[in-house]
Amino acid sequence: MPNARLRQPRVHSTLASDPTLSAMLQNFVEEMPSRVAALRRIFRSGDRQALERAVHQLKGAAGSYGFEPLSFQAYTVETLLKCGAPPEEITPAVSELMGVCRCLSAEPEPIGSA
Numbered sequence: 557m558p559n560a561r562l563r564q565p566r567v568h569s570t571l572a573s574d575p576t577l578s579a580m581l582q583n584f585v586e587e588m589p590s591r592v593a594a595l596r597r598i599f600r601s602g603d604r605q606a607l608e609r610a611v612h613q614l615k616g617a618a619g620s621y622g623f624e625p626l627s628f629q630a631y632t633v634e635t636l637l638k639c640g641a642p643p644e645e646i647t648p649a650v651s652e653l654m655g656v657c658r659c660l661s662a663e664p665e666p667i668g669s670a
Contacts, residue, residue, distance in 0.1 A: 567656060568665035571622035581662040584621050592657045599650050608637040611653070623660060629653045 571577050591614065598607045615630035633649045 564655060564659045566661040566663075566665075567623055567625050567659045568661050568663065569622035570624060572662060572664040577621075578662070581621055584617070584623075585660045585662040588657050588660055592654050595650070595654060595657075604637055607650075608634060611637065614653075614657075626653075626656045626660065629656045 569577075569581050572581060595607070595610055595614070598610050611630050611634045615627050615634060618624075618626035618630060629649075629652055633646065633653050636646050636649055
């Protein structure tokens with residue numbers, strides 16, 4: 557199947573089982589498409605400093621909300637930018653970051669799927 561896309565696994569927050577955080581996590585997940593759109597615009601503009609700031613903010617927010625895989629991927633992109641990596645290294649890392657962003661779930665991870 558040449559056009560078949562592999563379904564990415566959902567990325568669940570480590571805090572999702574806390575009912576007091578449910579609304580905040582849901583809001584963070586619902587805002588993610590606009591964050592991805594902003595990242596895409598910044599990336600396409602070529603403004604590495606703005607991209608580094610946006611990725612740094614995303615890294616912190618993702619970590620605060622318990623989305624460790626997202627925080628780690630944002631850290632990876634941030635590190636590449638800080639080290640002056642060439643576009644051919646940054647582009648796939650940003651693409652991967654956006655992919656992780658699209659896989660967030662505010663729901664607790666199903667039991668037995670870890």
